[in-house]
Amino acid sequence: MYVYTCKSDYDSMLSCIYEAWASGKGHKNIKLCVEPVEQFGLFDEYIHVDADESKAEKVSSAVWHKISPQVYWEISYALLSFEEDALDIVYRLLILGFHFGPKVLDMVQYREVIRFREIRKLVSREAHSFREFLRFYCVNDNLYVAHFEPRSRVLMPVASYFTERMPSENWMIIDDTHREAIVHPKDEECYLRILTEEETKALLATEQEDYYSRLWRNYFRTMGISQRENRACQNNHFPLWMRKHVTEFRETEA
Amino acid sequence: MYTIRTGMTTEEKLEILADAAKYDVACTSSGVDRKGQKGMLGNCSAPGICHTFASDGRCISLLKILMTNHCIYDCKYCINRYSNDVPRAAFTPEEICELTIEFYKRNYIEGLFLSSGIVKSPGHTMELMCRVLYKLRTEYKFNGYIHIKAIPGVPDELIAKAGYLADRVSINMEFAVEDSLKKFAPNKNFKTIMNPMEKISDTIALHRLACGKDARMERSAGNRYLENSIFNVKRLEERGFGRKELPVSFANGDLRRSFAPAGQSTQMIIGAGNETDYELLQTTQKLYQNYDLKRVFYSAYVPLNEDSVLPAIGTPVPLLREHRLYQADWLLRYYGFQADELLTEEKPDFNEQLDPKCDWALRHLNLFPVEIMKASFELLLRVPGIGPTSAKRIVQSRRYGTLNYEQLKKMGVVLKRAHYFITCGGKMMYKVPIEEQYITKELTVVNRKENWEIVHRNQYHQMSLFDDYAIG
């Protein structure tokens, strides 16, 4: 087996798809995977691929024009996934896509298509959950800061939702897993910032309780009807791993 | 900023007025898409957004509070009734606006759900509530979701005003039959509930037409074309719907402004009065068809008051019954069922053991098994264990090749229920007799665990809001 590996940014992954495809080694003999590789196979050959804008561009444009813009959007979303097999499944989907055209997304009799749809759905679920569960803390009266630790790289889709929601506030969303932040100055376009370790640390101090966060905790506690208590259902809907930065679940009672 | 007006802090008031509001079940922020706007705060997203889940597993999406819990009425089932000795409080309009805005900016909530006890008169109360909303929309530039619970028996102008300010308006029916309403809410009557409901419904329809939409609210796409569905397009056309002009008292409204774009909803209390499930479901269906309500909610009665006509304090909350009603409501809204297919006057209550869909299928065994590769979408939907999403997937993918049980499972078919009712490529999954008693016994076992959880562990799903839209 030839294993093509790359970094987890978008251009790297598309370049990796390009190289694997162009290698002529036969789709059956190829696997794609994002670094770091967890376990090296004894008989596999590992080939690292660097990001190359022009290769990435070629793949994008082939998918867009030869399959469909919809498939292009679907794969860009699926590539945000943290699932181990995401990159390889996207590759498999493209093989089918170039063969069958845009209807590939409906062809659930292929195992790869079902898995692709699963991955795609997991990403949008994660993004959706964080739109709901993100919590902002008010800093210096006019800046709202939110931390979260997603598994997939959903910072962009999450942040773009908040540009709709709070166009005229200063806010910042920090992805502590991937050390990136989106900064949104009031009434302006937002921008991405890769954070240094010191910055990440300094920003953690922004999670400060205030008057309204206290009111919210009380409100949250009040709303549960004790005669219908159901923690199992609560845990089902609000997974524990997503609670770390969530005001009403934090232990820091002031 | 936190002025003390009545000797009580905002914090204390919030505790009282949230506690008093929490028994109202509706908490969705769904039904309207509205883009954000520079200079304003907020947007709306049609599938609805749940921000958190309380200890009882119910979603919290809106700041659900009463403007005040002072009340001149004495509805027997209500904690805020006049004759109860409970701490009372009232918010100032500023307090409500500031709480909403500050909670919203921190992403705790999608908006405000405002209801109120009745001070002085229904009209006076409603006027105050409208003033709060007006302030919130204009002075505080709030563009998020607002749900207002309208008070029965107020002048039409106030209902109209509420509709222009809010996204959803609800008027609670509380009971499905008038006798119960009289008995438990002596100050209310059906006329003052149905009359504004009808006017709101007509007004919504006219506004929808004016902005180029269908007069009726959006429904699950599948269900509108199912022959038997309560929302079947042809059938609704025959019934006729909506008048051609605004009710006189609403008349100076501008049709291009949005009017309660997320529609109307209502709520009925389960287990306080003695209506049957049949009556409740019939009423539900009529509300959907005649008033085009977006949602009908059921609220299992939690005994809070000592009163000889009501279940005693400590009586178990009828969660399983509430769950069955929600399941049936689902069947009406997404599966093309009608109320009288599920229940009849002779058999007016749901089977505790079995969910309504299995129950129906067992009474119609002559229709089964159906062949997955051939059955119509309509019939697939009626198979226990197959939902709108999996039915759609089956229809889509069987065009490209033969399906097997493994694939059905991957498409989301719940085989432990479905396998009694289907064949795939001419074969059943296991060799089982299609025989009512046998299957009933088997399915009861499947259901039992679930039922047990609902009753004993309060397993309660307010069915996922997401499903409201994700179904196509």
Ligand code: SF4
């Ligand atoms: S009107 Fe009836 S239900 Fe509403 S607050 Fe007053 S007593 Fe309660």
